[in-house]
Amino acid sequence: MSIEEILIEGSWQQSSASGSFRAQNPATGEWIEREFPVSTWADCDRALTASVAAGEELRVAPVDRIAGFLSAYADNIEARAEEITSLANAETALPVTPRLLAVELPRTTTQLRQAAAAAREGSWTQAVIDTKANIRSHYAPIGPVVVFGPNNFPLAFNAISGGDLASALAAGNPVIAKAHPLHPGTSRALAECAVAALEASGMPGASVQMIYHLGNEDGLRLVADPRVGASSFTGSRAAGLRLKAAADVAGKPIYLEMSSLNPIVFLPGALAERRGKLLVETADSGLAASGQFCTSPNLLFMIDSPEAEAFAAGLTKIYAERKPAPLLSEGGLHHLEKSVGHLVEAGATVLTGASAAPESSGFCYRNTVLRVSGATFLQHSAALQQEAFGNATTIVVARDLAELKATLRLLDGNLTGCIYSDSQGSDDPSYEEIASLLRPIVGRLLNDKMPTGVALSPAMHHGGPYPSTGHPGFTAVGIPRAMLRFAALHCYDNVRQHRLPAALRDQPPNPEMWRQVDGIWVQGIPQVSQARAKSE
């Protein structure tokens, strides 16, 4: 059987492979026929060289061309939606409906179209113009971007079609996608949609390139290569930290999303007021995609009380009753078994689950609820914060508010943190204290809402303090802000008008673009600057 080709400079080319691999259907354990290459450095080197040339073209390309590509790419994905979601289903066991076809695919195309609109409109560059001093600056492309995609979103976070690719391209950079080896067939189909869109929109062939798999050492070399502008990675903390170290030494920006336990605090009033509703919300969120969301609620905090006991019993019952869904891989199953084992060693007790589910076909783990006292958490906070990626949730029951606060003080940086409180205000005093502890250690603070919904809003922040990410100032979701990860600040001092990029000339390139001109955010040119220009 022949090995599939990689996408280099606009065409499918043979990989200088060191070996090959296949995907497995997590619902059945069956191997899927197609053989994909494990790339060597020679593949990376080819992609990098082509990417540099494409980057130079893109830097001066009209924004409409990039926007046109992103829109066409979205259209092409929609045109093959059934085929793509069926491939993704076979490789991930995520259900076609509603997850893949009604949620993740539309999310993917929406992101691409939002990125297209942002590129076309231009406000994302945050142009600041000082007409008096004739100093002008804006965010501009950073250079070739390497994207390492995760295992858990085969479409919306896929390196070849997800938010990082959309952001990087819309900011004017070519992308080298390192797809995740758990869903190569899906990635191939998406990349075909990209190639057709590249051709249709007249983009450089190397604007989007893709490899499937790569040895660890080559990955480290890739993020540190002088030809790279920046990299992004979504995945495990161990792999993320290795890539970070390599990029840091080379002085290359890298944006990482590495792990998060997403603590939820249920205040007493909320438990008393609507325990039944909260149980369903928690189970729906905690078991969504078998708990394999970056924002899955892994740690639930509450204060010891009859209501907390009833909540723990209720959650145990729901988790035990619901049929476990397959995990994404056999490796993931083993890793979850091991991680839950570590949590139990660290002092958590098992309320339900905590073993593989041999009665189910595929890579299933029993829905798991663990429980630990606040005192134990205080003693073993590091061990109890090891991520168990999958359908396992830990309830931390603190003796009182003081102990609850003490446990929260030991939390690492997280993507999200959430507080449930009652609607009548009885929880308000505790809310303030809890919120002031959570706020500095999370990117997104929620009220009365599970964190697994990550809206595609310009106000969204999908990021947070280390070690949930590598820098607390950048978000991976939310266009246009996510584009700033892939931008350098460019200033023009006393540069002649006709030599300026279109976005920084007195007359803006389009009437929609927001710029800050002489201290005023404006579409077009503010009257005060026009008046001054005339009077001088």
Add this chain to the structure above:
Amino acid sequence: MSIEEILIEGSWQQSSASGSFRAQNPATGEWIEREFPVSTWADCDRALTASVAAGEELRVAPVDRIAGFLSAYADNIEARAEEITSLANAETALPVTPRLLAVELPRTTTQLRQAAAAAREGSWTQAVIDTKANIRSHYAPIGPVVVFGPNNFPLAFNAISGGDLASALAAGNPVIAKAHPLHPGTSRALAECAVAALEASGMPGASVQMIYHLGNEDGLRLVADPRVGASSFTGSRAAGLRLKAAADVAGKPIYLEMSSLNPIVFLPGALAERRGKLLVETADSGLAASGQFCTSPNLLFMIDSPEAEAFAAGLTKIYAERKPAPLLSEGGLHHLEKSVGHLVEAGATVLTGASAAPESSGFCYRNTVLRVSGATFLQHSAALQQEAFGNATTIVVARDLAELKATLRLLDGNLTGCIYSDSQGSDDPSYEEIASLLRPIVGRLLNDKMPTGVALSPAMHHGGPYPSTGHPGFTAVGIPRAMLRFAALHCYDNVRQHRLPAALRDQPPNPEMWRQVDGIWVQGIPQVSQARAKSE
């Protein structure tokens, strides 16, 4: 003689010093009497603990208090302007007039007042509000900031009074200043102004703390400490890279300004049109403060021609005629001697200078012009890009445009890059080619203007690609953008109105603040959102 005290938690306290040091007058070589402490980790630890508590207070303090402090601090510096500039003159040999009193001190107070205005007005937080989804986000304080100040601007970049302190505080963070040991008396006087302003404005005492000197290992430990939010450093590449490595491993943001050669390209038409004017501009800029600016023009590029020969001869004449000014320290003099030696070893020839100036008192080096061919630069580009910090300028004479372009392709990241061209357009075709090479490797691109003026404009960018700084997306000058270095992105998802920070409530905290509400940059609330809120 007793050792001076350090500033901890609002008062002058004895240092747990490992030793002491004194400053030297660079104009005479004389030691200045006062004895200052070399701090140990115990001092850092005290400062950090106090800083965390101050940070918690500042996070909820009204912005007017922080703004009031910054304004009062500026007033206090002005009230002691003569004393402060006289101290700085004794410790740096920079002239009181015009440099210290008419330029650097006003720059310092202007920065503090700009920071005060930015804090008060609030637009720097880039609040984005999605009223429909009730998701809101903005940039918020990152936590205690450690600032390492450089030797070359005793006021405007001093860790206790410069742009980093102003930016960090205006963003709501307490600052631990590590002043530069070359000007401790100046730093002490400035810190006294800060203390008086802290007291007058009711700020936490530990909002601003200061130590004078620190062992290398303790510096590395400081930027990696879990209590730190972020650090900033301005200084040598060697020290910067050590601090970067320590901060990176700990996952702590650090912003570095590490070195820059600030290439200038003189196109043939410009040399033909106005050589005499360009010579004076170059000498004025290259010898300003004896060449000890971060943006000093160290590398001049031109194409071989009679005009280039005349320029080289002319610059040599001016450099030889002008009296050299003292360097900042004896160490700096030795370093410059060594660096120029390395450039000569790498193939540069000496047109004038290249030795200490024993006829001058103090730490003087002869104004130096070196020359190297494009061919030699191509062969030894790394060695010829070693920074010679001081009054030494290298002219690179390329055979033709192609060789000139080849040399530029080998340049490292720089803060600035500049192109001089004629006013009639004869240089325009070459301009495009040169600009496209310089643009991606510099932060600020200039036309027909020397880079040593770094205007305090919101459009300014004082930063650039690695290794001139650690990240190409951040600037150290230009408020409010410089404040973003010391901010984390905070999102609020479904958070109840009364629990939101004032800046994210429907009603903005002041009528001047710009926010992006439902896609529109606006002061106040956009009518469309009001209308929607009413209709829903």
